[in-house]
Structure formats: structure tokens, C-alpha cells
Amino acid sequence: MKEIIQKFQKRFAWLAFFLLFSLASCTSVKNIVYFKDLPPDTTAVLYKKAAAFTEPVIQADDILSISIQTIDPTTAAVANQALAVQAVGASSAVGNVGNQVVSGFSVDKDGYVHMALLGKVQLKGLTTYEARELITQLAARYYKDPTVQVRFANYKITVLGEVTRPATYTMPNEKVTVLDALGLAGDLTIYGKRENVLLIREVKGEKELVRLNLNSSELFESPYFYLKQNDVLYVEPGKAKAAANNAARTQTIALIGSFVSVLIIALSRL
Structure with missing residues (x-):
């Protein structure tokens, strides 16, 4: 016995x-350092093939913030009237998720915005700079020395998965990098796979899927380093999450x- x-x-x-050995191996921390291929004593690195930023162009269903300013603010009030558009699921930069009402001019399916006094203005395919120049020329017919500002009111990026604050973020400007978006989302959690971040982008009605490696400094040379409107970043969980x-x-x-x-x-x- x-x-x-x-x-x-x-x-x-x-x-x-x-059992104890298996649990210890599953919870070990690996690949948590960004750009770990850079030498630790490097003070400056020049990327000759650094990613180039391409300005986004206006598309149908975009919401534009357009303002016309003159010496007398009351004279341009009519042209500045815009409809409030509800952007479902949008959030502010601080991460408050929910329905958000955005004030701006909606681009219709044919690429026009409808502005009081100026009428229908074709903006599809233009950058915000080109749109500003066009609206300035049209506004000059009615106002003396008008100043025009044009920007995207619903330029949003979605960050999902193993980040601190997954949400859809309305960006304050158009020049947004992968690191900017992850920073708004509170960075990756300890469980996120930094070497396999998925970027989902819509190109001409089709979904483009790209894998990004945050452990490699080659990210700075990637054509996907700068994000575009409606891009989605998904951070996969690692074995430690399971x-x-x-x-x-x-x-x-x-x-x-x-x-x-x-x-x-x-x-x-x-």
C-alpha cells in the first residue's frame, strides 16, 4: 500500500x-519593446526612404468644416450655416465613445457640398488645401478679401483589440501616424502582439489588409506609416492573454x- x-x-x-512550468512559460513577457532593432547607443538615425505623407482627398459622405471669415463677421454668417450631422459611433480624442453630432457640410454622392449663397460646389477629389483655394475664389465674388478654412470634421481612425482604450477617434488633423493613433488609444496593453498589428483600409471599395511590426524600425519607411481616413488598427492578443x-x-x-x-x-x- x-x-x-x-x-x-x-x-x-x-x-x-x-503545471507550474506551463503557467510560468505562458505568462512570460516577450517582444514588448518598440523598434528594438535600433542600437541602444544610437542618437540619431536618418531614414533616406522615410514614408512620404500624401494628403487625403475629399470623398462622398465626408463631412467638412468650412468657415468663411471677413472683416465684418456678420456678413459671412449666411455662407457659414452648416447642418449638424450625426456621426454614429464616433468619439472625441479623450475616448468618449457614443453618438457624436458633428457640425459641417456633408459631401453628397456626386461630390458636391451645398452652401448658402455660394450654391453647389464640387469638392470631390480635392485636398482640403485645393478646396480652400476654390471656395476662396467663389467667396471673393460676394465678400472683400475673404479668409477660408477647410478641414475634415469626421476624420476618424478606429483602434481595436489589445489597447487601453479601444474606440473610434476623431482626429484633430489629417497627418496621423500609426503611433499617433496608438497613443490616443492609450498604447498597447502588455498582452498585445507588437510584431503583428493589423491595418484594415478600404481602397476603391475593397478591403486592404496589412501587417505592421512595431518591433522593427522599418515601420518608419512603410507606406502605411501614415494612416488614412476610416483606417482600422487591430492589435491581436498574445499567448499571455489566453x-x-x-x-x-x-x-x-x-x-x-x-x-x-x-x-x-x-x-x-x-
């Missing part, structure tokens, strides 16, 4: 050791192990 109990004790000891989600199961195993240990001790004293 004692020999049987001793063999059982040895087998249980090996099983307990194996281990964390299995915490309840681990506690159950520990309780069973404790019960078996008590049972072995009780049997050994018989």
Missing part, C-alpha cells in the same frame, strides 16, 4: 511541476491539487 502511495506522490509531484483568461480554470486546478494533496497525506497516515 505504501509503495502505491509513494508512486502516486511522485507522479503528482511531477504533474504539479509541469493564460490570463484561463485564470478561473487555473484556480480550479489548484483547488483540485490541494484536495489531492490532503488526500495523499491522509492515506499515508493510515
